[in-house]
Amino acid sequence: MGDGPIIVLRDIAKSYWRETLEIPVLHGIDLEIPEGGYYALMGPSGSGKTTLLNLIAGIDRPTGGTLKVCGFELNDLDDDELAAWRNQHVGFIFQNYNLVPVLNAFENVELPLLLTGLSRRGRRERVEHALELVNLTDRMLNYPRQLSGGQEQRVAIARAVVTDPDLLVADEPTGALDGKNAEEVLQLMERLNQDLGKTILMVTHDPKAAHHARMQIHLEKGLLDKTVEVNR
Amino acid sequence: MKWLGFILKSMRRSRLRTLLILGTMTFGVLVVALLLSLLTTLDSVANNPNSTNRIVVRHKSGLTQVLPRSYEAYLRQQPEVETVCGLQWFGGFYQDPRNFFANFASDEETLFQVFREEFGTSGITEEQLKEYKRDGTGCIVGKALADKFGWKVGDTIPLTGTIFPISPRLTIRVIFKSPKPSDENVIHFHYKLLEEGVPRMKGRVGTFFVRTKSPDDIPRLIERIDRNYANSAAETLSETENSFNLSFVKMLGNINVLLQGISLVVLVALVFVSFSTMAMAIRERTTEISVFRALGFSTGRVMGLVILEGLVLTGSGGALGLGLTWLLAAVLRPVMGSVFPFFQDFAVQAPTMLLCMGGALGVGFVSTFMPAYEAVRKPITEGLKTL
Numbered sequence: 001m002g003d004g005p006i007i008v009l010r011d012i013a014k015s016y017w018r019e020t021l022e023i024p025v026l027h028g029i030d031l032e033i034p035e036g037g038y039y040a041l042m043g044p045s046g047s048g049k050t051t052l053l054n055l056i057a058g059i060d061r062p063t064g065g066t067l068k069v070c071g072f073e074l075n076d077l078d079d080d081e082l083a084a085w086r087n088q089h090v091g092f093i094f095q096n097y098n099l100v101p102v103l104n105a106f107e108n109v110e111l112p113l114l115l116t117g118l119s120r121r122g123r124r125e126r127v128e129h130a131l132e133l134v135n136l137t138d139r140m141l142n143y144p145r146q147l148s149g150g151q152e153q154r155v156a157i158a159r160a161v162v163t164d165p166d167l168l169v170a171d172e173p174t175g176a177l178d179g180k181n182a183e184e185v186l187q188l189m190e191r192l193n194q195d196l197g198k199t200i201l202m203v204t205h206d207p208k209a210a211h212h213a214r215m216q217i218h219l220e221k222g223l224l225d226k227t228v229e230v231n232r
Numbered sequence: 233m234k235w236l237g238f239i240l241k242s243m244r245r246s247r248l249r250t251l252l253i254l255g256t257m258t259f260g261v262l263v264v265a266l267l268l269s270l271l272t273t274l275d276s277v278a279n280n281p282n283s284t285n286r287i288v289v290r291h292k293s294g295l296t297q298v299l300p301r302s303y304e305a306y307l308r309q310q311p312e313v314e315t316v317c318g319l320q321w322f323g324g325f326y327q328d329p330r331n332f333f334a335n336f337a338s339d340e341e342t343l344f345q346v347f348r349e350e351f352g353t354s355g356i357t358e359e360q361l362k363e364y365k366r367d368g369t370g371c372i373v374g375k376a377l378a379d380k381f382g383w384k385v386g387d388t389i390p391l392t393g394t395i396f397p398i399s400p401r402l403t404i405r406v407i408f409k410s411p412k413p414s415d416e417n418v419i420h421f422h423y424k425l426l427e428e429g430v431p432r433m434k435g436r437v438g439t440f441f442v443r444t445k446s447p448d449d450i451p452r453l454i455e456r457i458d459r460n461y462a463n464s465a466a467e468t469l470s471e472t473e474n475s476f477n478l479s480f481v482k483m484l485g486n487i488n489v490l491l492q493g494i495s496l497v498v499l500v501a502l503v504f505v506s507f508s509t510m511a512m513a514i515r516e517r518t519t520e521i522s523v524f525r526a527l528g529f530s531t532g533r534v535m536g537l538v539i540l541e542g543l544v545l546t547g548s549g550g551a552l553g554l555g556l557t558w559l560l561a562a563v564l565r566p567v568m569g570s571v572f573p574f575f576q577d578f579a580v581q582a583p584t585m586l587l588c589m590g591g592a593l594g595v596g597f598v599s600t601f602m603p604a605y606e607a608v609r610k611p612i613t614e615g616l617k618t619l
Contacts, residue, residue, distance in 0.1 A: 054613050
């Protein structure tokens with residue numbers, strides 16, 4: 001685990017607007033997450049955990065406060081800079097995998113690398129390595145419809161790590177999986193944290209899934225309730 | 233896989249929809265290209281660059297009336313006139329009335345001077361010309377026509393008259409080439425043959441084709457000729473050859489406006505059909521577009537990919553449509569050309585191709601820009617829904 005915090009949130013607030021009605025979601029969140037940490041964001045529906053994850057991942061902007069992630073003040077970046085930052089520093093794992101149906105596993109994993117200056121050969125090596133990591137080398141030419149849910153999520157994880165990002169964000173990564181596949185995916189994420197030192201921030205309702213993390217952050221009505229270490 | 237590969241794969245998302253858009257564009261471009269090509273062909277009839285220093289003098293009452301031959305002497309006396317050729321539409325057919333082509337009784341001495349441009353590259357030798365002038369039943373035939381019926385020099389061809397009660401048997405003395413296919417689908421035979429066979433045509437002629445020394449002379453020459461024969465037994469109507477040709481095109485009605493109108497309607501319909509289909513296709517991919525943006529694709533790049541996909545699709549449809557138009561033009565040329573001689577020049581010209589491809593790409597751009605812009609304007613979190 002690294003020394004300094006990779007995520008620093010100061011007084012983060014977020015509100016949504018429904019016409020003239022302001023709906024506050026997060027209120028004055030202060031949070032620091034060290035590099036190499038594995039955190040589960042927990043809380044009841046509407047507590048703001050997904051909103052917080054979105055802000056940290058740079059796909060949404062706060063209405064107040066500052067956030068520094070992977071050494072960048074995200075408030076200072078314009079939309080294109082933020083997109084480039086996401087490509088280099090963040091890997092996304094979605095609940096519904098969100099693979100592109102017309103691309104095979106290899107091409108899905110290759111997608112984020114198309115934005116880099118890597119050669120075709122360089123991309124191939126990276127993709128093969130990522131698929132090897134999730135144990136799907138033999139399925140690289142399969143299309144999403146030819147894969148099981150667990151395999152699709154593993155392809156999605158390969159896509160998340162292929163650019164070697166510092167931070168992985170996962171929103172209910174096991175929400176659409178059965179017990180066995182969910183366990184495989186969670187073990188894989190644990191390996192990514194332990195063996196490769198990836199910082200992982202995972203939103204989950206599932207206490208079993210949260211138990212795989214090292215720390216649990218509990219949110220309640222848009223406020224940070226408590227942060228607890230997971231006892232194993 | 234790089235961008236074009238991705239776009240091609242993306243087009244396989246809904247093969248039926250892709251095929252339908254492709255089919256719509258292909259058919260639309262086919263229709264527009266055909267209509268525009270027809271317009272261009274009609275325009276070339278009325279704006280023949282070879283005709284700029286030629287005028288046609290005919291009876292004011294119409295083409296069914298004839299002028300006295302004696303007018304030729306007056307025409308030749310005019311200082312602006314270089315030479316004059318009497319020409320009479322014969323309207324005969326070969327073997328079957330469906331074998332329609334242009335055939336004229338013409339003055340053999342001046343025909344090649346008046347229509348210098350048309351015969352300039354014909355490959356006619358002095359020897360052949362002498363032979364034609366010597367043989368009173370001789371004729372000259374355009375190469376396209378000779379090829380169509382398998383004629384060769386020396387063959388005798390019967391021409392059955394429809395306007396005049398004679399059916400001359402003509403001996404082919406010359407087969408000539410011409411830069412314009414329509415100029416090769418013609419037979420000229422000696423005017424004397426018509427005069428001998430049809431007594432009422434003796435000393436009379438349907439039209440005089442007058443070659444002037446300069447195009448600048450034409451307006452005052454026309455005015456003088458018509459003034460000279462005003463209130464005579466056979467008043468004249470003189471006009472430029474292009475204007476004369478245009479009068480045949482005008483028989484089809486105000487076809488230019490009609491064809492332009494149809495082309496515009498087809499284009500607008502294409503934009504609407506394409507827009508609604510593309511909008512639907514892009515809306516279905518809102519989540520995917522948000523995933524791309526989350527992965528680091530900038531707004532501009534995502535929009536560019538979506539628009540490029542539209543351009544590739546409509547551009548392919550346009551290219552297919554033009555290819556089909558080209559093939560169809562080759563089929564229509566001989567079929568329609570036997571009814572409307574100007575159709576023998578019917579072809580899809582480069583400007584038409586460029587215009588149609590530009591139109592197809594324009595439809596692609598217009599139909600994808602707005603839906604793509606709407607899709608990328610949506611916040612990523614809203615598009616993803618789950619994250």
